[in-house]
Amino acid sequence: MALSNEQKKALRAIGHTLNPIVTVAGNGLTESVIEELNRALNDHELIKIKVSVGDREVKKQVIAEILRITGAEMPQQIGNTALLLRRNPQAKATLSNLKR
Template identity: 90%
Template sequence: MALTNEQKKAYRAIGHTLNPIVTVAGNGLSEGVIDELNRALDDHELIKIKISVGDREVKKAVIAEILRITGAEMPQQIGNTALLLRKNPKAKANLSNLQR
């Protein structure tokens, strides 16, 4: 599902106040990192992550792999920080960044 410009703008506004919740370091995507991304997306729906893997091409490949594996969408990326969105119809209101 492609996000409209209005949706992206709304998600960016929410994401502006968030801190990165997961950091992907130079060793790339381990099973633990993927599990943590999935857990965070299930709980919070909209998360900010930090990607510190090297040059631009490697970063693009890592982000593409994260989006493919998690099924998330990316409303915004600035430098080494990306905002990820995966809606959860059963999300807890006190944890979700979209329902606060």
Template identity: 75%
Template sequence: MPLSNDEKKTYRTIGHQLNPIVTVASNGLTEAVLEELNRALDDHELVKIKVSVGDRDVKKAVIDEVIVQTKAILVQQIGNTALLLRRNPKAKANLSNLQRF
């Protein structure tokens, strides 16, 4: 389900203060990187990743593959940084980057 503009704005505001938690570099999207990313999405729900793999087309392909593999939603991409969201209703409130109401 796509995000509304208001939801995207809210998530971008939260994501602005986050640091990249996972970096995809020259080795590409390995199993270890996917495991760490899945763990981070389970715990934090909203994470920022850095993709340093080359030109725009390769970067776009890697981000698309990350989205498919993790079943996350791309909130925003700026340069080498992407903000991903995967809601977890069982996330621990002290670890999640999303505010619980």
């Protein structure tokens, strides 16, 4: 489901205060990175990640692969930092960045 501009604006406001919790480095998408991304998205629903893998095209491909594998949406990307969203109806209110 595509996000409206109002939804993206609200998510960016929440994401502004977040710190990146997953870093994808030169090794790319390893199995452990994917597991951590899925765990973080299940717990927090809205996360910020850092992708430091090289030039723009490689970064674009890695982010596209992350979105495909996790089923998340990307409300915002600035430089090496991307904001990812995957809603979880069973998320705990104490962990979710959307329900606080």
